[in-house]
Amino acid sequence: MTEYLSLSLILFTIGAVGVLVRRNAIVVFMCIELMLNATNLAFVSFSRQTGNLDGQVAAFFVMVVAAAEVVVGLAIIVSIYRTRRSISVDDASLLKS
C-alpha cells in the first residue's frame, strides 16, 4: 500500500509545483486536476487498506466536485480571455495597482 500512497504523494507534489510555476491559466487548472486525481488515488488505496468502501465513495464525491469546478473555472477563463485577450495568470493583476 505504501507504494500507491507514495505515487499519489509524488503526483500531488508535481501538481502543486505546477500550480506555482506555470503561467498559462489552463495549464494551472490541469495541475489542480492532477492534485485532485492524486488524492483520489490515496482515497482508493486507503479504502483497500482498511477494507471498507467509504474511501471509494469519497473519491466519487471528489470526482463530482472536480467536474463542477472544471466547468465553472473554464467558464471564468473563457470570459477573462474574452475581455483581456490573454490567459496568462500574470496579466490578471488589476487589484495590485
Add this chain to the structure above:
Amino acid sequence: MITFWTLAPLMVISALGLLFVRKAVHAALCLAVVMISLAVLYAALDAPFLFAVQIIVYTGAIMMLFLFVLMLVGVDTEDAVKETIGGQRWIAVVLGLAFGITLVLAIGQTVAGAVIGLNAANGNGNPYGLAELLFGKYVLAFEFTSALLITAAVGAMVLAHKERLDSRPTQADRAAQRMRDYAATGRHPGNPPTPGVFARHNAVDTPALLPDGTAVDHSISPSIVARGQVRDGYDDDIVTLKRQLDGDDSDDSLGGEK
C-alpha cells in the same frame, strides 16, 4: 504489482511533462495519460466502478472540456516566460521538493499494518456496495451534490454568456468601415486573396503569391501560422524550377526525378 511498476514511472514522467512542455495541448495529452493510467490502477485496487467513472468523467468529459477551451481561446496564446516575482520558480521547486519528501517520509513511517482488502466489502459486487453507502449513509451528501451540479451548470452559463451591448454591424456599416480604412491607412478595400492563389497548391497552408512571386502572409489563417505549419508557397515551385533551369542538379532532392 506488475501493473503498478509498469504504470507508475509512466505516470510520473507524464506528470513531469505537465511542468516542462511549452504547449498547452501537449500538457493536456500528458494529463490524459496520467488519468488513463490512474483508471487502470483503480481496477488493480479492486475499484471497478471508479475505473469506469474515471474513464468516462475524467478522460471523457473533463479532458474534452479542457481541449475544447484550448481550441476556443486559441492554441497560439504563448506562455509568458518572464517572472513577475523574482526567483519564484526556484523557491517553488525547493518548497515542492521539501513538501514531497516530508510527505513520503511521513507516510512511509506511519502507514503500517496488514492490508485487509476489499473481498468482503465487494461481496455483492463493487457497484452494489458503493450504492448501499451512497444511498444509505451518504444520501445527504449525494443530495447536496445535485445542488452543486445545478449551481455549476447555471454558473457556467452565466459566466460564458456574452451580452451584446451595441447592435450588430450591418453589411452597409462594414462597407463604410472598409472605405474609411482605405482612406486612413490605404488598406485594400476588396477581398483578401484566398490561400493558394497563383501558388502550386491550393491547400489552406500554402500562401497566395503576388505577381512577382512573393508570398501574401495574411492569406493564411493566423492559427496555422501559430502552429508553424505554413508551407512556403514557392519553396517547391519557383526555387526548384530556378535550380532546374540553372542546371544545378547537385541537390539530392531532385536526384530521383532526373
